[in-house]
Amino acid sequence: MKTHKLSAQEAYTKLQHIKPDVKMNEEFLDQLTLYEAMNCELDTSSVLYKQFRLKKVTEKYPELKNVPRDVFAADPAQSHSAEAVYRCRKCRRTLFRYSSILSHCVGSGAAAFSHKRPSGGPPAGDQSQCTSYFIEPVQWMEEALLGVMDGQLLCPKCSSKLGSFNWYGEQCSCGRWVTPAFQMHKNRVDEIKHINIAALK
Ligand SMILES: [Zn+2]
Ligand SMILES: [Zn+2]
Known part of the structure; x- marks a missing residue:
């Protein structure tokens, strides 16, 4: 997300293209959404x-x-x-x-x-x-x-x-x-x- 300037959803979609059966833990996805909202900085x-x-x-x-x-x-x-x-x-x-x-x-x-x-x-x-x-x-x-x-x-x-x-x-x-x-x-x-x-x- 940080290197390629992707939103959490874009990063997830990209991952699904590479590995279609990939499943992300919902809580982790929430954390990534927060990370995105903070512009990829803690x-x-x-x-x-x-x-x-x-x-x-x-x-x-x-x-x-x-x-x-x-x-x-x-x-x-x-x-x-x-x-x-x-x-x-x-x-x-x-x-x-x-x-x-x-x-x-x-x-x-x-x-x-x-x-x-x-x-x-x-x-x-x-x-x-x-x-x-x-x-x-x-x-x-x-x-x-x-x-x-x-x-x-x-x-x-x-x-x-x-x-x-x-x-x-x-x-x-x-x-x-x-x-x-x-x-x-x-x-x-x-x-x-x-x-x-x-x-x-
Ligand atoms: Zn209120
Ligand atoms: Zn008082």
Whole structure:
């Protein structure tokens, strides 16, 4: 795929021409489709890659214990970055970064997996019907998430209810199933955009 610049399907078709009885494991084909969506480079910051890896967590660790620590995003309250962050509306505690949002409406990359999704829901890009942000798990959630299949997500500072999680998936208000799901209600958090002072000079 990389050398000859082929899509996963083109590579498979080519292989079938050479060896007609060839059968590819469906899961491997999914991985190749993901590889294609990442332009044949492993990009660990890619939303699609993060979603893929989170899905694997429940397969590899069905008891949801000893989950690799790097599945959790660094706590944005403990480090600074130029990225937009989201804070608890009630106590202003910083909760997650913009790059932690795993949107299920992210355009063409996600559309590669659309054959697997139930029909219905808005076209890619339209998030107006989504009342929650679906995000990757963040370090402060660890205690609530490990060894537990589903539950509420509470603010680590003021304990107000922010959303919910389910390792086996939840349905978004737009109709899409997201697996696993860590969702924060949009009306419980505020987006804070940082102004890059250096860029204004
Ligand atoms: Zn949605
Ligand atoms: Zn709070």
